[in-house]
Amino acid sequence: GVSEMRLKVNGTVRTIQAEPRVSLLDALREQLDLTGSKKGCDHGQCGACTVLVDGRSVNSCLTLAVMVQGKEITTVEGLAKGEELHPLQQAFIEHDGFQCGYCTPGQLMSGVACLKGGHAKTDADIREWMSGNLCRCGAYPNIVAAIRQVEK
Ligand code: FES
Numbered sequence: 001g002v003s004e005m006r007l008k009v010n011g012t013v014r015t016i017q018a019e020p021r022v023s024l025l026d027a028l029r030e031q032l033d034l035t036g037s038k039k040g041c042d043h044g045q046c047g048a049c050t051v052l053v054d055g056r057s058v059n060s061c062l063t064l065a066v067m068v069q070g071k072e073i074t075t076v077e078g079l080a081k082g083e084e085l086h087p088l089q090q091a092f093i094e095h096d097g098f099q100c101g102y103c104t105p106g107q108l109m110s111g112v113a114c115l116k117g118g119h120a121k122t123d124a125d126i127r128e129w130m131s132g133n134l135c136r137c138g139a140y141p142n143i144v145a146a147i148r149q150v151e152k
Contacts, residue, residue, distance in 0.1 A: 006069055009034065010078030016065075024068055025049045025060035028075060036076035036105045040134070047133030050106035051075050057113035059132075076105035079112070088112055091146035099137035107133050111147045120151040 002017050007024075009032060016031040025042070028034040028051070040048035042061045049060040052074040079086035088111050091097070098104040110133045114120050119129040126144045135143065 005065055007032070007065060007073060008071065009073045010075060011072075018065060020064070020066050022065050023061050024051065024053075024058075024063040024065045024073070027065035028060060028073075034075050034077050038102055038105055040103070040106075045134070046103070046106075047110060048103050048106040050109040050133065052109055052113060055113070055116060057110050074109070076108055079108060086112070087150045088115065088146065091149045092143070095142045095146040095149065097139055097143045097146040098135075099139055103133060103135045107135065107143055111143070111150075114147060115150055120147050123148065 002019055004015060005018055006013055006015050007027065009028070014032055016027055018027055018031060025037055025039055028037050029039065037051055037060055038048035039061065040046035044059045044062045047059065050057050051060045053063065053068050054071045079089055088108055092104065092108065097107065110130055114126060114129040120126050123144050126147050130143065
């Protein structure tokens with residue numbers, strides 16, 4: 001049956017009514033109107049749904065909302081501070097890190113985790129870290145360049 005869950009998203013605790021099996025991705029998109037996180041495959045294959053949970057990147061399509069109650073969830077909507085873009089968002093603009101943009105929220109969240117975790121020391125490290133985030137447009141070199149710029 002449906003039960004109450006409390007999710008802390010982008011610094012605000014929000015209450016939803018949902019079935020225990022609801023994924024974090026569906027909770028974000030359908031209950032909290034946070035549609036920045038994208039549903040590409042819904043099976044952990046594409047990375048479009050990537051969010052941060054306590055600073056670590058996860059595929060929100062594979063994460064049960066009920067399991068992340070009490071944790072800090074950050075979505076792409078939480079990256080900018082008011083009008084000020086996150087440095088990685090700015091770098092994506094400067095380096096053309098997107099074309100169609102569908103994968104971009106997930107790329108950004110994985111990129112933030114890459115930088116925070118110290119995995120952006122070399123292009124090879126960045127490519128390895130980002131390998132779970134697919135981009136159909138093939139913007140990979142530009143995404144790597146954007147992450148590298150912020151690492152400097
Ligand atoms: Fe979650 Fe593709 S939608 S990995």
